[in-house]
Amino acid sequence: MNLQQLEYLSILAKVQNYTQAAKILHVTQPTISYSITNLEKELGTELFEKHGRNIVLTKQGELFNKGASQALQILNNTTEELKREQNKDNVVKVASLRTLFYSWLPNTIKNFTTSFSPSEIQPKFKFTSSNGYSKAILNNLLEINCDIAFCSKVNNHPDIDYFPVVEQNLVLITPLDHPLADLESVDLVDTLKYKQITFSPTSGLSSELKQLFSLCGGMPESIYEVEEDEAVAGMVSAGFGIGVVPDMYNLKSLPLSIIPIRFPVWHRLIYMATLKGHYQTPASRAFINFVKETTHLKNNITQI
Structure with a gap:
């Protein structure tokens, strides 16, 4: 039978x-x-x-x-x-900072998928929605709504593995008519007397910028606190104040002056975060290994 x-x-x-x-x-x-x-x-x-x-x-x-x-x-x-x-x-579930979608993440996924032969089934990517800031992204990871997160290191959670993937320059942005707008570079000490758009504590950049300004001997006056890089850029371009943000492609599309920071020298690290002991699908494991094998930070200090 x-x-x-x-x-x-x-x-x-x-x-x-x-x-x-x-x-x-x-x-x-x-x-x-x-x-x-x-x-x-x-x-x-x-x-x-x-x-x-x-x-x-x-x-x-x-x-x-x-x-x-x-x-x-x-x-x-x-x-x-x-x-x-x-x-x-065959699905890779990803949550990520929005800024990575401008270049780094799409290019990494493209390089990963094209590494498969025509006879192999290419993995599919599912992007988990979030509020776009690192704490929310990591909450998605901890709640197992995604397998892989790309964000700042908000804390040293014992269940999360962090692997650095991108090192990004920080810049000062000002309205075009601001007194600092024409500088070729800036010492952040000289920015302390101006009102600034800063990051709220829920953002991974908040603690980094506190460390940065501590080297300058003071903290700027915050007129508004926001959660995302793009929000800082939008508020600055509208003339509400100045701000320190990662050097992003979309800054060039706004009426801003983008000024390299001379002191302190600082770079923002973005990480690939995964849960320890969490079952990863074969496609997710393959992507994680691909990112680790192809990431070289010295070549990744870039606009994203």
């Missing part, structure tokens, strides 16, 4: 005609007849009997077909479930 015989039995029981069953199954009529005859011999009973020009199930056939249909349904359901699980294994 095999699966093909059960499938033939199921179709034949429904249409009650060998010719119609053969058309549905795309086989010859003798093929079905031979298969059913062998099944009857194995079971030691007749499954069908003639009824005019058609055939119908015998009582024994009805009993066997009922059990066979249930078995086929269970097998089909299990097969579909297996396919769904296999599809999940």
Whole structure:
């Protein structure tokens, strides 16, 4: 007895005609007849009997077909479930800072997917939504809403592994008509007398900038606290104050003066964060390994 015989039995029981069953199954009529005859011999009973020009199930056939249909349904359901699980294994769930989407993350994913041969199934990426700042992204990771997070190191959580992937320059941004706007470079000590747009404590940059300004001997007056880099840039371009942000591509699209910081010398690190002991799908493991093998920070001090 095999699966093909059960499938033939199921179709034949429904249409009650060998010719119609053969058309549905795309086989010859003798093929079905031979298969059913062998099944009857194995079971030691007749499954069908003639009824005019058609055939119908015998009582024994009805009993066997009922059990066979249930078995086929269970097998089909299990097969579909297996396919769904296999599809999940091919998905990489990612949460990331928005600034990485300008260049680094899309290029990294492109290089990863093109490393597969044409005969291999390429992994699919699913991007988990978040508020866009590091603490929210890490909460997504801790709640297992994603497998991999790209963000700042907000804390030294014992369940999170951090791997540095991008080192980014910090710059001062000012409105075009600001007294500092024409400087070629700036010492942050000279910015302390001006009102600034700063990062709220929920942002990974907040603690970094506190360390940065501590080297300058003071803290700037914060007129507004926001969570994201883009928000700082927008507020500065509207003339509310000045700010220190990562050097991002989208800064050039705003009416801003972008000034390199001469002192203190500082770079912002962005990390790939993963949960210790968390099951990673084969696709996620492959991507994590690819990032680690291809990341060289000395070549990654860049605009993102």
